Amino acid sequence: MNTSLPQQTPEDGAPQGAPVKTPKQRLADYRWVVLIAIADLLVWLFWPTQITPVILNTWDYLVEMVVILIPVAVLMGLFEVWVPKQLIGKYLGHGSGWKGIALSLLFGTAPTGPLYAAFPVAGMLLQKGASPLNVVVFLNTWAAIKIPQLLVETNFLGLAFMLLRLGLTVPSAILMGWLIQKAIEKTGGLDLAPDKPQRVV
Amino acid sequence: MSSLLTWSTYIVVFGALGVLAVRDRAKAKQTVQVAVKSFVGIFPSLLAIVGLIGLLLGVVPPEAISRYLGQEAGWWATVMATLIGAVMYIPSLVGFPLAASLLRAGASIATVAAFLTALVMVGTVTLPLEIRHLGKKMALGRNLLSLLFAFLIALVMGMVLQ
Structure with missing residues (x-):
């Protein structure tokens, strides 16, 4: 099923958000790092007393982030393998009412990856007849309250911050979905492109 | 903890x-x-x-951070933070350490929450992609409402936690 290449995405047939990158693009990803390093160098040259706090702060945050990111990355792997994206599409299309909202919330918290990876899934759901309300709840849950993200949030900002934002985001997402659904109904339905885009650019 | x-x-x-x-x-x-x-x-x-x-x-001296992003900067800073979070294009995971560093340096809860909530929910750079998959009504509606709700959520968080 999989080759031995470490960069291989799981073969679940669902659209993967990011395209495969060439080595040149991978290097280009580091352009901001190079800029920051140049800025650090300038601080060292022109404001030498401040270079120690700069380096120490950078190092502290790097360690803190890497320590939490290792289990979070494995958790993302577990979710991706156990909850493939086409499974989400299969179940989410069917629920309606509060059951649909609950399913959308549930499926929104499990996946990983950036929000743009959710657009093809959401588009497919709309085309299969899922309600705009459910799709908005799913998208905003995916965006704002994914479980791996909540772990990182708790680590850096504390449990109270995380729980309060979670508690405010869930009703907001449902209210937003309801408003959008009403607006779409009032203005004559969805305006989806007639031909379904095949793959994310 | x-x-x-x-x-x-x-x-x-x-x-x-x-x-x-x-x-x-x-x-x-x-x-x-x-x-x-x-x-x-x-x-x-x-x-x-x-x-x-x-x-x-x-x-940046902490006094500057608390002056421009702290309590004394008021709701204007929270509006700016919402907009910056909305247009910034970074993975949401790395937004959390950034937000934490600002909070520890004196930024207010509301401002940090506004930045984070807008960062995760609103996608300005990915908007064309979202329109292609979901249509204009849905994509624009979701992003504009998310922007508004990010600000409201942040205001409530600021009142509750500070």
């Missing part, structure tokens, strides 16, 4: 991976591959953000 969370996360996650490795080697291998891919994928942004945090905390 955070170290307790970290250690429990390690135990639960690697425990689950261990169980999976015994029961289904292929899936465990796939899990590790996805994990490595996620980590490698986010690493450039991670390095850039911690570099930015280092510069911010090392060069």
Whole structure:
């Protein structure tokens, strides 16, 4: 099923958000790092007393982030393998009412990856007849309250911050979905492109 | 708190991976591959953000951070933070250490919450892609409402937590 290449995405047939990158693009990803390093160098040259706090702060945050990111990355792997994206599409299309909202919330918290990876899934759901309300709840849950993200949030900002934002985001997402659904109904339905885009650019 | 969370996360996650490795080697291998891919994928942004945090905390005096992003800056700073979060294009995971560094340096809860909530929910750079998949009504509606709600959520958080 999989080759031995470490960069291989799981073969679940669902659209993967990011395209495969060439080595040149991978290097280009580091352009901001190079800029920051140049800025650090300038601080060292022109404001030498401040270079120690700069380096120490950078190092502290790097360690803190890497320590939490290792289990979070494995958790993302577990979710991706156990909850493939086409499974989400299969179940989410069917629920309606509060059951649909609950399913959308549930499926929104499990996946990983950036929000743009959710657009093809959401588009497919709309085309299969899922309600705009459910799709908005799913998208905003995916965006704002994914479980791996909540772990990182708790680590850096504390449990109270995380729980309060979670508690405010869930009703907001449902209210937003309801408003959008009403607006779409009032203005004559969805305006989806007639031909379904095949793959994310 | 955070170290307790970290250690429990390690135990639960690697425990689950261990169980999976015994029961289904292929899936465990796939899990590790996805994990490595996620980590490698986010690493450039991670390095850039911690570099930015280092510069911010090392060069910008805390008084400046609290003057422009703290309580005294008022709701205007919260509006700006919402807009900056909306247009910034960084992985949401690395937004959290950035937000934490600002909070620890004196920014207000409302401002930090506005930045984070807008960062995760609103996608300005990815808007054309969203329109292509979901249509204009849905994509614009979701982003504009998310912008508004990010601001409202932040105001409530500021009132409750500060």
